[in-house]
Amino acid sequence: MPIDLEQFKTAYEKWVEESMSDFQAGKMVEILKKYPSIIPGDIPWMPYTGKPSEQTFALITSAGLYLKDSQPAFDTLSIHGDPSIREIPKDVQQEEIGIVHGHYDHSLVEQDINIIFPIHRLMELENDGIIGKTADTHYSCSYVNNVAPLATEAVPKMISGIKAEEVDVVLLVPV
Amino acid sequence: MIEEEGISTISMGNEPERMARIKPPRALQVKFGRGSMFGEPGNVSRQRRILLDAFDALQTITEPGEIRKLPYQWKRPDRPDMTDYQ
Numbered sequence: 001m002p003i004d005l006e007q008f009k010t011a012y013e014k015w016v017e018e019s020m021s022d023f024q025a026g027k028m029v030e031i032l033k034k035y036p037s038i039i040p041g042d043i044p045w046m047p048y049t050g051k052p053s054e055q056t057f058a059l060i061t062s063a064g065l066y067l068k069d070s071q072p073a074f075d076t077l078s079i080h081g082d083p084s085i086r087e088i089p090k091d092v093q094q095e096e097i098g099i100v101h102g103h104y105d106h107s108l109v110e111q112d113i114n115i116i117f118p119i120h121r122l123m124e125l126e127n128d129g130i131i132g133k134t135a136d137t138h139y140s141c142s143y144v145n146n147v148a149p150l151a152t153e154a155v156p157k158m159i160s161g162i163k164a165e166e167v168d169v170v171l172l173v174p175v
Numbered sequence: 176m177i178e179e180e181g182i183s184t185i186s187m188g189n190e191p192e193r194m195a196r197i198k199p200p201r202a203l204q205v206k207f208g209r210g211s212m213f214g215e216p217g218n219v220s221r222q223r224r225i226l227l228d229a230f231d232a233l234q235t236i237t238e239p240g241e242i243r244k245l246p247y248q249w250k251r252p253d254r255p256d257m258t259d260y261q
Contacts, residue, residue, distance in 0.1 A: 109211075
């Protein structure tokens with residue numbers, strides 16, 4: 001069932017209006033309690049078939065990862081968050097990764113990105129023949145409240161990339 | 176949106192209430208804090224184990240919405256809280 005974005009947009013505009021003063025005061029828990037979450041009526045379901053050893057895997061995280069030298073950081077100042085997505089190549093190294101997400105402690109991920117984006121473990125599992133292939137491109141978003149542009153712009157672009165690489169399975173890792 | 180495009184997913188989570196709202200198609204629930212779904216930094220064998228658990232869940236969960244709980248405990252003094260929004 002497609003998500004009802006029009007209903008979300010109306011509720012979201014009201015939430016922004018009512019939450020701005022709490023947001024500016026840094027009361028994140030308070031504003032999240034009132035956030036108009038999109039709760040799916042039906043659980044989307046694609047039955048799994050095949051064998052991991054013959055398939056291609058991709059990672060998507062909301063940890064706010066980006067490539068420090070070639071990509072812009074995420075916006076952490078707006079109440080809307082940042083509805084864009086960064087592409088992270090499979091051969092990325094720890095030192096190439098920047099982390100911008102205003103609402104969790106990054107210090108552990110700065111030690112080891114694999115605790116939220118286990119790209120190096122996937123590569124090892126590919127080398128061991130446990131999975132068929134690690135996709136060439138993986139994805140990160142960051143903190144986002146205005147999910148409408150995420151759903152209408154960034155996610156469709158990401159899905160096009162995933163399909164172009166013939167990815168069979170996506171591992172979703174929120175923070 | 177990804178499953179609707181014909182691609183199977185497996186999700187990680189650590190907060191039952193949040194997972195109940197999001198309703199992931201298949202999920203693993205860990206006992207680790209926010210921002211560390213695969214355990215402690217540098218714990219390669221733990222990270223690998225959880226990925227293997229994810230592949231197992233992928234192949235054996237047959238009902239939409241099943242959440243499988245993993246038993247692993249954080250083994251350092253620096254475990255983040257589950258919900259430490261800042």
